[in-house]
Amino acid sequence: MTQEMRDIGGAPVIIGAGVAGLVTALHLAPQPVVLLSTTPLGTDASSTLAQGGLAASVGEDDSPELHLTDTLAAGDGLCDETMARRVVEALPNAIDHLIRLGAPFDRALDGKLRLGLEAAHSRRRIVHAAGDATGRELFRTLLAAIRRTRSITILEGVTALRLVVAEGGIVGVLAARHSGTFALPTRRVVLATGGIGGLFNDTTNPLGSFGHGLALAACAGAELADLEFVQFHPTALDSPRRPMPLVSEAVRGEGAVLVDEHGQRFLANTPGAELASRDVVARAISCQLTVGRRVYLDARQCLGQKFARRFPAIDAACRQAGIDPAIEPIPVRPAAHYHMGGVAVDAEGRSSVSGLWACGEVTCTGLHGANRLASNSLAEAVATAAWVAASVGGTCAGWQWPRLPSAGPLRPDPSPLRQVVSNALGIIRNGKGLRQAVAALLPIAVGETAAADPGLVAMLISIAALRREESRGSHHRSDFPGRGAAALPSRLTLCTAFENAVALSWQASERSC
Structure with a gap:
């Protein structure tokens, strides 16, 4: 039962406390804002795990136009060029x-920003902090600023269960903490909940990252876009640890090469080699693993004894697994890392539901298209947060006490779904596997267990992947290996998703009769 209604004066509620949520809250100051974090701030957030950094054209040999060209090439025909241009042009000021x-x-020694190189970038433009701990250091900076800002109210250990909608718009948030459920009446909500990696067995994301914001948005009636595009980072440390430690692309940017168990460099003849786009490298490694070979990242020649100084966090993770990267190759494998799809938003982060905005990985802005360019994710979050905050802050706070449901769903648990999702929605997909996944996920998505919301998100992604009958960017179908004639974004709502799922289940039952 809903135990209480908390009067927050109609202040905006930001759901999610990673980089996207924190930057949005800071840009809203001095307007009051409520920030919800499922866990204590700084724990279980994808932002703190980010190693690669922020891409921005701040080098003397670089420009926003060059950054845009690289972004569009990686996006494989699905980027929104207008939005991508706006983002890359805003990034130098965002860094400042x-x-x-x-x-x-x-x-560097001359005081200028030290810029790294990552896959599919034509220039050194990656800004790092503490070598390979950019996300952690950026989060610390933002958290210190949040703590100094009195207009921001932080509610830790709180899970948003449902967005309350009346007359086509948001009127409140139903939330829970250990003491029970409560409601926050508001007509302005920002989703900043991160990605979906926790749906997979192999992931670099916190295991609780199951697409929480997508479930909230879908149940509120919002339109979702490009859900089929899931990026697998090619080089996660191949060890039992979960989430899997990331071996940053910056290591390959310094010259490390990928080799099989016999020391053969299998990407040497691929355009871009180890610095080809992530989908190309991930598929190449997957093919090696599928035939029973192991894959290693060899940094001995390019870094050797300098490895620990240049990449201290990666060095520590390797040593914890019993590997010394200065003298041994690092075993790696692809892992679910980033979601290009998400809540469909406009240039100011507004969704199709009145009063609902989104920022960061939970969105589909059109920047990434079918494949994210390395280190464009944190960059997108800090650039677009300013626009989201301006839009939210310029919207009337008028609100009313909503009529709330008596209870919300259970706290979500994606663990029962991981094998189904990993089998059907991995690096290489096919129609048969996707249809089987939809049939398995539909009863879970409509059920009343803790797996219901994760099951809903997984079902939505499966349907989107089934509907895209081509291979493009990170979405590869073995039964449709070629590209389609036109690069069209895919849109989906909960209603159309359930219609598709029911139709597929009906067809399956008819065939079995």
């Missing part, structure tokens, strides 16, 4: 803003 907040970005 973070520096003013105190972000400790790495610098």
Whole structure:
């Protein structure tokens, strides 16, 4: 039962406390805002695990136009060029803003920002902090600024269960903490909940990242876009640890090469080699693993004894697994890492539901298209957060006490779904596997167990993947290996998804008779 209604004066509620949520809250100051975090701030957030950094054209040999060209090429025909241009042009100023907040970005001896190179970038444009701990250091900077900002109310250990909708718009948030459920009346909600990696067995994301914001948005009636595009980072440390430690693309940017168990470099003849786009590299490694070979990232020649100084967090993770990367190759395998799809939003982060905005990985802005360019994710979050905050802050706070449901769903648990999702929605997919996944996920999605919301998200992604009968970017269908004639974004709502799922289940039952 809903135990209480908390009067927050109609203040905006931000659901999610990673980089996207924190930057949005800071841009809203001095307007009051309520920030919800499922866990204590700084724990279980994808942002703190980010190693690669932020891509921005701040080098003397670089420009937003070059950054845009690389972004569009990686997106494989599905980027929104207008939105991508707007983002890349905003990034140098966004970096300056973070520096003013105190972000400790790495610098060369001459005091200029030290810029790294990552896959599919034509220039060194990746800004790092503490070598391979950019997300952690950026989060610390933002959290310190949040703590200094009195207009921001932080509610930790709180899970948003449902968005309450009346007359086509948001009127409140139903939430839960250990003491019970409560409601926050508001007409302005920002989703900043991160990605979906926790649906997979092999992931670099916190295991609780199951697409929480997608479930909230879908149940509120919002339109979702491009859900089929899931990026698998090619080089996660191949060990039992979950989430899997990431071996940053920056290691390959410094010259490390991928080899099989016999020491053969299998990407040497591929355009871009180890720095080809992530979908190309991930599929190449997957093919090696499928035939029983192991894959290693060899940094001995390019870094050797300098490895620990250049990549201290990766070095520590390797040593914890019993590997010394200075003298041994690092075993790697692809892992679910980033979701290009999400809540469909406009240039200001507004969804199709009045009063609902989204920022960060939970969105589909059109920047990434079918394949994210390395280190464009944190960059997108800090650039678009300013626009989201301006839109939210410029919207009337008028609100009313909503009529609330007597109870919400259980706290979500994606663990029962991981094998189904990993089998059907991995690096290489096919129609038969996707149809089987939809049939298995539908009863879970409509059930009343803790797996219902994760099951709903997994079903939505499966249907989107089934509907895209081509191979493009990170979405590869073995039964449709070629590209389609036109690059069309895919849109989905909960209603159309259930119609598709029921139809597929009916067809399956007819065939079995």
